[in-house]
Amino acid sequence: MKDRKIPLNLNCGLDLIGEVLYGKWKIRLLWFINEGHKRPSELQRKIPDASRRVLTIQLKELEDHELVTKKIYPVVPPKVEYSLTEFGKSLLPVIAALGNWGDENEERLRNVILKG
């Protein structure tokens, strides 16, 4: 997500959405932020398999892409809260469509993924 040797393709809507949603944890971050888990430490606890570092980085990218806003409270210990922008909220139905399809086909998916 920084200097690239291989140029981006941004030909169609799928390329564009892919660019902001790719990243191992981004969709989950959006989802959990929407559920009200706004602080980085909360998100970390909701996604324990992700390293703290990558969550920080991907939150920054979501912010750069205007899907979330970041509010820093000038207190000690530090307090930060992320919220979805309107733009980010408009993605929720799309994420829900993804999650629903996955849920509806859970058993079959588990089979085909694990049989490999």
Add this chain to the structure above:
Amino acid sequence: MKDRKIPLNLNCGLDLIGEVLYGKWKIRLLWFINEGHKRPSELQRKIPDASRRVLTIQLKELEDHELVTKKIYPVVPPKVEYSLTEFGKSLLPVIAALGNWGDENEERLRNVILKG
């Protein structure tokens, strides 16, 4: 997509769908196959930025995940055709939702992606 050192997370629908859709070109492959471009060489021409090799590999994964079927015609030169399974077709509305959101927000997405 073979031996992994870091174990998979398959906790929710999002994890599951992610596992079958991740891959730089998979969504496009599904889309173009649905549009009737069934032969590997056609798909390669529709997706010129992808290496031939990776399209082969990702088509194989789509087949393993039962999203497409592969038909081999015993002719020379070789002829192969991929088609969506019913399972694969059930993904089309989800892909359409992704593409539509990208199309609807094309200008803004292009801005936020390229400004980085």
Add this chain to the structure above:
DNA sequence: TTGCATAGGGATAAAATTTTCCCTATTGTG
């Protein structure tokens, strides 16, 4: 005083993914 929680970042290591290059094989065309 030591340790924990908070948020973040640099540097490097590791892992995963994709690209590149080189092979297989057959038939038809120039």
Add this chain to the structure above:
DNA sequence: CACAATAGGGAAAATTTTATCCCTATGCAA
């Protein structure tokens, strides 16, 4: 004959992404 088109695969390099480790800083609790 040389070469293109067809489909595919092994091996290694390149690229990208993620994980690990170590550091900053402050206030509170035991």
